[in-house]
Amino acid sequence: MSFGGPQWPQQPHDPYQQGRPAVDSTPDWSALAEASERRTRRRRLMLAGGAVLATALVGTVIAAAIVSTHTKDDGANLADTTSGAPVLPTDTAKPQPSFSSVAPPPPPDPMDFISTAQKDRAPLSADSLFPGKKLTMGDRVHRKGATASTTNCAAGAEDGLGAVLERNGCERLIRATYERDGVAVTVGVAVFDSKAAALKAKDQAVGSVAPLAGSGVGGFCQAQTVCLRRTNALGRYAYFTQAGFTSGKKVTRGDEAVFKASDDLATFTFNQIYARGRAQASAAATAPAA
Numbered sequence: 433m434s435f436g437g438p439q440w441p442q443q444p445h446d447p448y449q450q451g452r453p454a455v456d457s458t459p460d461w462s463a464l465a466e467a468s469e470r471r472t473r474r475r476r477l478m479l480a481g482g483a484v485l486a487t488a489l490v491g492t493v494i495a496a497a498i499v500s501t502h503t504k505d506d507g508a509n510l511a512d513t514t515s516g517a518p519v520l521p522t523d524t525a526k527p528q529p530s531f532s533s534v535a536p537p538p539p540p541d542p543m544d545f546i547s548t549a550q551k552d553r554a555p556l557s558a559d560s561l562f563p564g565k566k567l568t569m570g571d572r573v574h575r576k577g578a579t580a581s582t583t584n585c586a587a588g589a590e591d592g593l594g595a596v597l598e599r600n601g602c603e604r605l606i607r608a609t610y611e612r613d614g615v616a617v618t619v620g621v622a623v624f625d626s627k628a629a630a631l632k633a634k635d636q637a638v639g640s641v642a643p644l645a646g647s648g649v650g651g652f653c654q655a656q657t658v659c660l661r662r663t664n665a666l667g668r669y670a671y672f673t674q675a676g677f678t679s680g681k682k683v684t685r686g687d688e689a690v691f692k693a694s695d696d697l698a699t700f701t702f703n704q705i706y707a708r709g710r711a712q713a714s715a716a717a718t719a720p721a722a
Contacts, residue, residue: 542709546667562608574610578646591639
């Protein structure tokens with residue numbers, strides 16, 4: 433039997449030792465077994481320690497590789513995590529864009545241009561105020577008749593209106609007549625130097641603009657009949673309408689066609705005057721600075 437130690441030879445038989453106490457030469461097998469077991473444990477410990485050391489070395493190498501990789505790719509990883517974010521300028525020596533702290537001026541007000549003669553400089557005539565040959569308002573078509581323009585404002589007014597116009601400095605009176613289905617309307621636009629003068633003429637108004645016949649429209653609103661008269665003002669313009677039947681019939685409160693025709697011409701005149709202001713304001717906004 434072997435326990436990993438040396439082989440012990442059997443002792444030869446000594447015939448001369450007969451009668452003497454025998455010497456026990458048998459090895460201490462228990463001690464030998466313990467020694468062998470200690471050697472085996474040492475080898476196992478050495479192998480285990482080597483494995484742990486190898487594992488630690490591998491972990492160190494991997495950790496070093498990770499640290500090295502992070503050190504090299506930190507810039508790339510940072511760029512990835514900030515993808516889509518604004519990049520701040522790093523070169524402060526270069527000029528940076530600047531923004532004015534002064535708010536831009538508001539756009540010009542059309543009313544500023546039609547309220548004074550100093551700013552209301554666009555050409556003005558019967559054709560510019562009342563263009564074309566007809567006026568369409570919704571489903572209603574009014575045919576244009578005669579037009580007139582004069583600097584003698586009293587000549588185009590009646591029943592006291594002429595005196596009011598002259599007293600407030602009327603510079604020009606422009607008239608146009610429209611007709612539809614036997615209803616005729618003359619609208620007169622009186623031009624003043626200022627908005628204040630036009631408002632005074634409106635507030636002091638008596639009588640009306642004189643009806644203007646011609647160009648296919650017969651006489652209407654003669655002295656012996658009753659017609660619808662209205663007055664209004666916008667900016668430095670005061671405007672007046674007189675509407676009635678071409679047949680000479682008196683207008684009553686139930687004559688819806690006459691009231692509707694008067695409304696159409698008053699609305700159109702208002703829009704045309706305001707359009708002058710809007711056109712001049714737009715031109716001023718786009719004009720190059722002086």
